Amino acid sequence: MKVDLIIKSKWIAPVIPKATLLEDSAVIVKDKRIVDLCPQEELKTQYIAENTVHLSNHILIPGLVNSHGHAAMALLRGVADDLSLNEWLENRIWPIEQGIVNRDFVLEGTNLAIAEMIASGTTCFADMYFFPDEVAKAAISANIRVQTASPILDFSTIWADTADEYILKATKIHDQYRNDELVYTAFGPHAPYSISDEPLKKIRVLADELDIPIHMHIHETKKEIEDSIAEFGCRPFERLHNLGLITPKLNSIHSTQLLSNEISIMGALGTNVIHCPSSNMKLASGFCDVNSLIHQGVNVALGTDGAASNNSLNMFNEMRTAALLAKAVSDDAAALPSYQALEMATINGAKALGIDELIGSLEPEKFADITAVSLNECNTLPVNNPISHLVYAANSSQVTHVWVSGESIYNEGVLITMNKNQILDSALKWQDRIPKELAL
Protein backbone atom coordinates (compact mmCIF):
# COMPACT_ATOMS: atom_id res chain seq x y z
CA MET A 1 0.00 0.00 0.00
CA LYS A 2 1.30 3.46 -0.96
CA VAL A 3 1.07 5.95 1.92
CA ASP A 4 2.11 9.56 2.55
CA LEU A 5 4.10 9.30 5.75
CA ILE A 6 5.60 6.68 8.05
CA ILE A 7 6.82 7.80 11.46
CA LYS A 8 9.01 5.18 13.11
CA SER A 9 9.45 5.73 16.81
CA LYS A 10 11.11 3.99 19.76
CA TRP A 11 7.91 4.39 21.80
CA ILE A 12 4.29 5.27 20.99
CA ALA A 13 1.65 6.13 23.60
CA PRO A 14 -1.57 6.01 21.54
CA VAL A 15 -3.71 6.84 24.67
CA ILE A 16 -6.36 4.40 23.42
CA PRO A 17 -6.19 1.54 24.43
CA LYS A 18 -5.73 2.92 27.94
CA ALA A 19 -2.17 3.17 29.29
CA THR A 20 -0.75 1.30 26.30
CA LEU A 21 2.90 1.71 25.32
CA LEU A 22 4.15 0.37 21.97
CA GLU A 23 7.85 -0.20 21.34
CA ASP A 24 9.76 -0.06 18.04
CA SER A 25 6.54 0.67 16.17
CA ALA A 26 5.35 3.10 13.51
CA VAL A 27 2.38 5.32 12.70
CA ILE A 28 1.25 5.16 9.06
CA VAL A 29 -0.46 8.22 7.54
CA LYS A 30 -2.41 8.57 4.30
CA ASP A 31 -4.73 11.38 3.16
CA LYS A 32 -4.40 13.31 6.45
CA ARG A 33 -5.49 10.32 8.55
CA ILE A 34 -3.81 7.55 10.50
CA VAL A 35 -4.27 4.28 8.63
CA ASP A 36 -2.36 1.94 10.90
CA LEU A 37 0.02 1.47 13.82
CA CYS A 38 2.29 -1.52 13.42
CA PRO A 39 5.63 -2.98 14.56
CA GLN A 40 8.54 -1.60 12.50
CA GLU A 41 9.54 -5.11 11.39
CA GLU A 42 6.19 -5.50 9.57
CA LEU A 43 6.53 -2.25 7.61
CA LYS A 44 8.52 -3.50 4.63
CA THR A 45 5.96 -6.07 3.63
CA GLN A 46 3.01 -3.69 3.92
CA TYR A 47 3.76 -0.04 3.17
CA ILE A 48 5.71 2.17 0.77
CA ALA A 49 5.88 5.80 1.92
CA GLU A 50 6.74 9.04 0.16
CA ASN A 51 8.29 10.25 3.38
CA THR A 52 9.68 8.28 6.33
CA VAL A 53 10.80 9.82 9.62
CA HIS A 54 13.01 7.82 12.00
CA LEU A 55 12.83 8.78 15.67
CA SER A 56 15.07 6.47 17.63
CA ASN A 57 14.92 8.07 21.11
CA HIS A 58 11.43 9.51 20.99
CA ILE A 59 7.91 8.91 22.15
CA LEU A 60 4.95 9.73 19.87
CA ILE A 61 1.78 10.95 21.52
CA PRO A 62 -1.49 12.35 20.18
CA GLY A 63 -1.12 16.10 19.65
CA LEU A 64 -1.99 17.84 22.93
CA VAL A 65 -5.44 19.42 23.26
CA ASN A 66 -5.48 22.67 25.23
CA SER A 67 -9.14 22.73 26.21
CA HIS A 68 -9.40 26.27 27.51
CA GLY A 69 -7.68 29.55 26.81
CA HIS A 70 -7.84 33.07 25.50
CA ALA A 71 -5.02 32.94 22.94
CA ALA A 72 -4.77 36.65 22.11
CA MET A 73 -4.14 37.40 25.78
CA ALA A 74 -0.58 36.17 25.12
CA LEU A 75 0.00 39.90 24.51
CA LEU A 76 -1.06 40.56 28.14
CA ARG A 77 1.38 38.08 29.71
CA GLY A 78 2.85 39.48 32.93
CA VAL A 79 0.19 42.19 33.14
CA ALA A 80 -1.42 42.66 36.57
CA ASP A 81 0.23 39.66 38.23
CA ASP A 82 -0.48 38.56 41.80
CA LEU A 83 -4.05 39.77 42.13
CA SER A 84 -7.29 37.96 42.94
CA LEU A 85 -9.58 37.10 40.03
CA ASN A 86 -12.03 39.95 40.63
CA GLU A 87 -9.38 42.62 41.11
CA TRP A 88 -7.40 41.25 38.13
CA LEU A 89 -10.36 40.93 35.76
CA GLU A 90 -12.60 43.88 36.63
CA ASN A 91 -10.04 46.56 37.55
CA ARG A 92 -7.17 45.66 35.24
CA ILE A 93 -7.84 43.23 32.37
CA TRP A 94 -11.25 44.51 31.25
CA PRO A 95 -10.17 48.21 31.27
CA ILE A 96 -6.95 47.34 29.37
CA GLU A 97 -8.92 45.29 26.84
CA GLN A 98 -11.40 48.13 26.38
CA GLY A 99 -8.53 50.42 25.44
CA ILE A 100 -6.50 48.28 23.07
CA VAL A 101 -8.30 45.19 21.79
CA ASN A 102 -9.10 45.30 18.08
CA ARG A 103 -8.78 42.91 15.13
CA ASP A 104 -4.99 43.38 14.90
CA PHE A 105 -4.58 42.65 18.62
CA VAL A 106 -6.51 39.39 18.28
CA LEU A 107 -4.79 38.22 15.10
CA GLU A 108 -1.26 39.08 16.26
CA GLY A 109 -1.83 37.85 19.83
CA THR A 110 -3.33 34.59 18.56
CA ASN A 111 -0.39 34.04 16.21
CA LEU A 112 1.99 34.55 19.14
CA ALA A 113 0.02 32.04 21.22
CA ILE A 114 -0.18 29.49 18.40
CA ALA A 115 3.60 29.64 17.90
CA GLU A 116 4.11 28.93 21.62
CA MET A 117 1.51 26.14 21.62
CA ILE A 118 2.90 24.37 18.53
CA ALA A 119 6.44 24.46 19.93
CA SER A 120 5.16 22.81 23.12
CA GLY A 121 3.31 20.02 21.32
CA THR A 122 -0.27 21.34 21.18
CA THR A 123 -2.21 20.59 18.00
CA CYS A 124 -5.70 21.73 19.03
CA PHE A 125 -6.84 24.54 21.29
CA ALA A 126 -10.18 25.80 22.56
CA ASP A 127 -10.42 29.55 22.57
CA MET A 128 -12.81 32.10 24.04
CA TYR A 129 -12.12 35.63 22.85
CA PHE A 130 -13.38 38.58 20.82
CA PHE A 131 -13.15 38.40 17.00
CA PRO A 132 -13.24 34.57 16.86
CA ASP A 133 -13.08 34.87 13.06
CA GLU A 134 -9.53 36.26 13.44
CA VAL A 135 -8.66 33.32 15.71
CA ALA A 136 -10.00 30.94 13.06
CA LYS A 137 -8.01 32.74 10.35
CA ALA A 138 -4.79 32.45 12.38
CA ALA A 139 -5.38 28.75 13.08
CA ILE A 140 -6.10 27.91 9.42
CA SER A 141 -2.97 29.76 8.31
CA ALA A 142 -0.80 27.90 10.87
CA ASN A 143 -2.55 24.56 10.15
CA ILE A 144 -3.50 24.00 13.80
CA ARG A 145 -6.94 22.83 14.95
CA VAL A 146 -9.10 25.19 17.00
CA GLN A 147 -12.50 25.36 18.64
CA THR A 148 -13.54 29.00 18.86
CA ALA A 149 -16.11 29.65 21.59
CA SER A 150 -17.76 32.91 20.54
CA PRO A 151 -17.97 35.15 23.62
CA ILE A 152 -21.41 36.05 24.98
CA LEU A 153 -21.97 38.66 27.70
CA ASP A 154 -24.79 40.90 28.89
CA PHE A 155 -22.75 44.05 28.40
CA SER A 156 -21.23 45.89 25.48
CA THR A 157 -17.67 45.21 24.26
CA ILE A 158 -15.82 45.80 21.02
CA TRP A 159 -17.31 42.53 19.65
CA ALA A 160 -21.04 43.19 20.30
CA ASP A 161 -23.45 45.34 22.30
CA THR A 162 -26.23 43.04 23.53
CA ALA A 163 -26.51 39.36 24.40
CA ASP A 164 -28.70 38.86 21.30
CA GLU A 165 -26.05 40.42 19.07
CA TYR A 166 -23.33 38.18 20.58
CA ILE A 167 -25.53 35.12 19.99
CA LEU A 168 -26.27 36.14 16.40
CA LYS A 169 -22.56 36.61 15.74
CA ALA A 170 -21.81 33.20 17.30
CA THR A 171 -24.28 31.50 14.94
CA LYS A 172 -22.78 33.35 11.95
CA ILE A 173 -19.28 32.18 12.91
CA HIS A 174 -20.65 28.65 13.18
CA ASP A 175 -22.17 28.91 9.68
CA GLN A 176 -18.96 30.32 8.26
CA TYR A 177 -16.82 27.39 9.48
CA ARG A 178 -19.31 24.52 9.67
CA ASN A 179 -17.48 22.52 6.98
CA ASP A 180 -13.92 23.44 7.91
CA GLU A 181 -11.60 20.60 8.92
CA LEU A 182 -9.51 22.77 11.25
CA VAL A 183 -12.08 25.12 12.81
CA TYR A 184 -14.86 23.97 15.15
CA THR A 185 -17.19 26.28 17.03
CA ALA A 186 -18.87 26.56 20.40
CA PHE A 187 -20.94 29.05 22.35
CA GLY A 188 -18.88 30.91 24.96
CA PRO A 189 -21.18 32.50 27.55
CA HIS A 190 -18.48 34.04 29.73
CA ALA A 191 -19.67 33.12 33.25
CA PRO A 192 -22.89 32.88 35.30
CA TYR A 193 -22.20 36.35 36.77
CA SER A 194 -21.81 38.06 33.39
CA ILE A 195 -24.85 36.64 31.59
CA SER A 196 -28.54 36.50 32.49
CA ASP A 197 -31.12 33.73 32.25
CA GLU A 198 -32.85 34.63 28.97
CA PRO A 199 -29.73 34.50 26.76
CA LEU A 200 -28.64 31.31 28.55
CA LYS A 201 -31.94 29.63 27.61
CA LYS A 202 -31.47 30.67 23.97
CA ILE A 203 -27.90 29.35 23.98
CA ARG A 204 -29.05 25.99 25.35
CA VAL A 205 -31.61 25.56 22.56
CA LEU A 206 -29.19 26.68 19.84
CA ALA A 207 -26.36 24.46 21.13
CA ASP A 208 -28.70 21.46 20.84
CA GLU A 209 -29.85 22.48 17.37
CA LEU A 210 -26.35 23.06 16.03
CA ASP A 211 -24.89 20.19 18.07
CA ILE A 212 -21.98 22.25 19.45
CA PRO A 213 -20.58 22.67 22.99
CA ILE A 214 -21.19 25.44 25.51
CA HIS A 215 -17.93 26.65 26.99
CA MET A 216 -18.33 28.62 30.25
CA HIS A 217 -16.30 29.66 33.32
CA ILE A 218 -18.28 28.11 36.21
CA HIS A 219 -17.65 28.08 39.96
CA GLU A 220 -14.24 29.67 39.53
CA THR A 221 -14.12 31.38 42.95
CA LYS A 222 -15.85 31.42 46.33
CA LYS A 223 -16.97 35.01 45.69
CA GLU A 224 -18.85 33.89 42.56
CA ILE A 225 -20.91 31.52 44.74
CA GLU A 226 -21.60 34.16 47.43
CA ASP A 227 -22.62 36.78 44.86
CA SER A 228 -24.95 34.32 43.12
CA ILE A 229 -26.65 33.40 46.40
CA ALA A 230 -27.11 37.12 47.14
CA GLU A 231 -28.48 37.91 43.65
CA PHE A 232 -30.35 34.75 42.60
CA GLY A 233 -30.89 32.98 45.92
CA CYS A 234 -28.96 29.92 44.74
CA ARG A 235 -25.52 28.69 43.74
CA PRO A 236 -24.54 29.17 40.06
CA PHE A 237 -24.64 25.38 39.52
CA GLU A 238 -28.25 25.19 40.74
CA ARG A 239 -29.21 28.14 38.53
CA LEU A 240 -27.60 26.52 35.47
CA HIS A 241 -29.18 23.16 36.35
CA ASN A 242 -32.62 24.81 36.53
CA LEU A 243 -31.97 26.37 33.12
CA GLY A 244 -31.18 22.90 31.69
CA LEU A 245 -27.53 23.64 31.02
CA ILE A 246 -25.96 20.76 32.93
CA THR A 247 -25.65 18.40 29.96
CA PRO A 248 -22.89 16.58 27.99
CA LYS A 249 -22.64 19.73 25.82
CA LEU A 250 -21.43 21.83 28.76
CA ASN A 251 -17.72 22.44 29.33
CA SER A 252 -17.54 23.76 32.88
CA ILE A 253 -14.25 25.61 33.12
CA HIS A 254 -12.39 25.81 36.47
CA SER A 255 -15.10 24.31 38.73
CA THR A 256 -13.11 24.82 41.92
CA GLN A 257 -16.14 25.19 44.18
CA LEU A 258 -18.28 22.10 43.69
CA LEU A 259 -20.21 20.31 46.42
CA SER A 260 -20.25 16.51 46.37
CA ASN A 261 -23.90 16.40 45.21
CA GLU A 262 -23.04 18.78 42.34
CA ILE A 263 -20.16 16.50 41.33
CA SER A 264 -22.44 13.46 41.28
CA ILE A 265 -25.06 15.33 39.20
CA MET A 266 -22.31 16.31 36.74
CA GLY A 267 -21.19 12.67 36.52
CA ALA A 268 -24.74 11.41 36.04
CA LEU A 269 -25.57 14.01 33.35
CA GLY A 270 -22.26 13.71 31.47
CA THR A 271 -21.02 17.29 31.88
CA ASN A 272 -17.33 17.98 31.17
CA VAL A 273 -14.99 19.88 33.47
CA ILE A 274 -12.03 21.80 32.05
CA HIS A 275 -9.37 21.88 34.74
CA CYS A 276 -6.97 24.85 34.64
CA PRO A 277 -4.67 24.12 37.61
CA SER A 278 -2.03 26.83 37.07
CA SER A 279 -4.56 29.61 36.53
CA ASN A 280 -6.61 28.49 39.55
CA MET A 281 -3.51 28.58 41.75
CA LYS A 282 -2.18 31.89 40.41
CA LEU A 283 -5.48 33.71 40.97
CA ALA A 284 -5.97 31.86 44.29
CA SER A 285 -9.35 30.76 42.94
CA GLY A 286 -9.39 27.44 44.79
CA PHE A 287 -8.77 23.77 44.00
CA CYS A 288 -10.68 21.63 41.56
CA ASP A 289 -11.36 18.21 43.13
CA VAL A 290 -10.22 16.25 40.08
CA ASN A 291 -10.02 12.93 41.93
CA SER A 292 -13.68 13.04 43.02
CA LEU A 293 -14.79 14.23 39.58
CA ILE A 294 -13.04 11.30 37.89
CA HIS A 295 -14.47 8.83 40.41
CA GLN A 296 -17.98 10.16 39.70
CA GLY A 297 -17.46 9.59 35.97
CA VAL A 298 -16.99 13.23 34.94
CA ASN A 299 -14.85 13.77 31.84
CA VAL A 300 -12.05 16.07 33.02
CA ALA A 301 -9.93 17.83 30.37
CA LEU A 302 -7.03 20.21 30.79
CA GLY A 303 -6.51 23.85 29.79
CA THR A 304 -3.87 26.49 30.35
CA ASP A 305 -6.34 29.42 30.43
CA GLY A 306 -4.93 32.66 28.99
CA ALA A 307 -1.26 33.59 29.28
CA ALA A 308 -2.27 36.52 31.51
CA SER A 309 -3.29 34.14 34.31
CA ASN A 310 -0.89 31.21 33.91
CA ASN A 311 1.55 32.71 32.50
CA SER A 312 2.38 30.03 29.96
CA LEU A 313 0.53 28.03 27.29
CA ASN A 314 2.65 24.95 27.87
CA MET A 315 0.55 21.80 28.35
CA PHE A 316 3.53 19.86 29.76
CA ASN A 317 3.46 22.26 32.75
CA GLU A 318 -0.27 21.72 33.02
CA MET A 319 -0.08 17.90 32.97
CA ARG A 320 2.58 17.90 35.69
CA THR A 321 0.79 20.47 37.82
CA ALA A 322 -2.52 18.62 37.48
CA ALA A 323 -0.97 15.28 38.48
CA LEU A 324 0.78 16.75 41.53
CA LEU A 325 -2.14 18.92 42.62
CA ALA A 326 -4.64 16.04 42.42
CA LYS A 327 -2.51 14.11 44.91
CA ALA A 328 -2.12 17.08 47.26
CA VAL A 329 -5.82 18.02 47.18
CA SER A 330 -7.10 14.45 47.68
CA ASP A 331 -4.36 13.45 50.13
CA ASP A 332 -3.84 10.39 47.96
CA ALA A 333 -0.56 9.69 46.16
CA ALA A 334 -2.40 7.29 43.83
CA ALA A 335 -4.62 10.09 42.48
CA LEU A 336 -4.15 11.02 38.80
CA PRO A 337 -1.34 8.72 37.63
CA SER A 338 0.69 9.89 34.64
CA TYR A 339 -1.30 7.99 31.99
CA GLN A 340 -4.47 9.69 33.25
CA ALA A 341 -2.86 13.15 33.12
CA LEU A 342 -1.94 12.38 29.49
CA GLU A 343 -5.56 11.34 28.81
CA MET A 344 -6.76 14.65 30.25
CA ALA A 345 -4.43 16.51 27.87
CA THR A 346 -5.52 14.50 24.80
CA ILE A 347 -8.61 12.28 24.48
CA ASN A 348 -10.57 13.92 27.33
CA GLY A 349 -10.04 17.32 25.72
CA ALA A 350 -11.19 15.99 22.36
CA LYS A 351 -14.28 14.52 24.05
CA ALA A 352 -15.12 17.81 25.79
CA LEU A 353 -14.81 19.63 22.47
CA GLY A 354 -17.07 17.02 20.86
CA ILE A 355 -14.42 15.90 18.34
CA ASP A 356 -13.13 12.67 19.91
CA GLU A 357 -14.15 10.75 16.79
CA LEU A 358 -11.56 12.83 14.92
CA ILE A 359 -8.63 13.45 17.28
CA GLY A 360 -7.31 12.79 20.80
CA SER A 361 -5.67 9.39 20.29
CA LEU A 362 -3.45 7.64 17.75
CA GLU A 363 -5.97 5.31 16.16
CA PRO A 364 -6.78 4.38 12.56
CA GLU A 365 -9.20 6.80 10.85
CA LYS A 366 -8.39 9.71 13.16
CA PHE A 367 -6.59 12.79 11.85
CA ALA A 368 -2.81 12.40 12.06
CA ASP A 369 -2.32 15.04 14.77
CA ILE A 370 0.91 13.81 16.38
CA THR A 371 3.60 15.15 18.68
CA ALA A 372 7.09 13.64 19.03
CA VAL A 373 9.10 14.13 22.22
CA SER A 374 12.77 13.23 22.52
CA LEU A 375 13.61 11.43 25.77
CA ASN A 376 17.33 11.49 25.06
CA GLU A 377 18.06 14.21 27.63
CA CYS A 378 19.64 14.31 31.10
CA ASN A 379 16.25 14.82 32.74
CA THR A 380 14.63 11.82 31.01
CA LEU A 381 17.38 9.16 30.89
CA PRO A 382 17.37 6.32 31.58
CA VAL A 383 13.93 5.84 30.11
CA ASN A 384 12.57 3.71 32.91
CA ASN A 385 8.99 4.74 32.30
CA PRO A 386 8.26 6.79 29.15
CA ILE A 387 4.73 7.98 30.07
CA SER A 388 5.86 8.93 33.56
CA HIS A 389 8.74 10.90 32.05
CA LEU A 390 6.34 12.76 29.77
CA VAL A 391 4.24 13.98 32.68
CA TYR A 392 6.66 14.26 35.60
CA ALA A 393 10.04 14.96 34.03
CA ALA A 394 10.02 16.17 30.42
CA ASN A 395 10.28 19.82 29.38
CA SER A 396 8.29 21.14 26.44
CA SER A 397 11.65 21.96 24.79
CA GLN A 398 11.95 18.20 24.21
CA VAL A 399 9.16 18.40 21.62
CA THR A 400 10.93 17.82 18.30
CA HIS A 401 8.17 17.29 15.72
CA VAL A 402 4.51 18.20 15.41
CA TRP A 403 2.10 17.13 12.66
CA VAL A 404 -1.51 18.22 12.12
CA SER A 405 -3.52 16.19 9.58
CA GLY A 406 -0.23 14.54 8.65
CA GLU A 407 1.35 17.86 7.68
CA SER A 408 4.57 18.82 9.44
CA ILE A 409 4.12 22.11 11.34
CA TYR A 410 7.19 21.89 13.61
CA ASN A 411 10.50 20.21 12.87
CA GLU A 412 13.53 20.23 15.20
CA GLY A 413 12.82 23.68 16.65
CA VAL A 414 11.57 25.27 13.41
CA LEU A 415 7.99 26.46 12.89
CA ILE A 416 7.09 25.30 9.38
CA THR A 417 3.79 27.10 8.82
CA MET A 418 4.55 30.36 10.65
CA ASN A 419 7.10 33.15 10.27
CA LYS A 420 8.68 33.38 13.71
CA ASN A 421 10.50 36.68 13.09
CA GLN A 422 7.29 38.34 11.96
CA ILE A 423 5.49 37.05 15.07
CA LEU A 424 8.22 38.40 17.36
CA ASP A 425 8.19 41.80 15.62
CA SER A 426 4.40 42.05 16.00
CA ALA A 427 4.58 41.11 19.69
CA LEU A 428 7.23 43.75 20.34
CA LYS A 429 5.01 46.40 18.80
CA TRP A 430 2.38 45.88 21.52
CA GLN A 431 4.86 46.33 24.36
CA ASP A 432 4.38 50.11 24.59
CA ARG A 433 0.64 50.13 23.99
CA ILE A 434 -0.44 48.64 27.32
CA PRO A 435 -1.03 51.40 29.89
CA LYS A 436 1.67 50.99 32.55
CA GLU A 437 -0.58 52.17 35.42
CA LEU A 438 -2.92 49.21 34.76
CA ALA A 439 -0.24 46.69 33.81
CA LEU A 440 2.00 46.75 36.87
Ligand SMILES: [Zn+2]
Ligand atom coordinates in the same frame (compact mmCIF):
# COMPACT_ATOMS: atom_id res chain seq x y z
ZN1 LIG B 1 -10.61 31.56 31.04
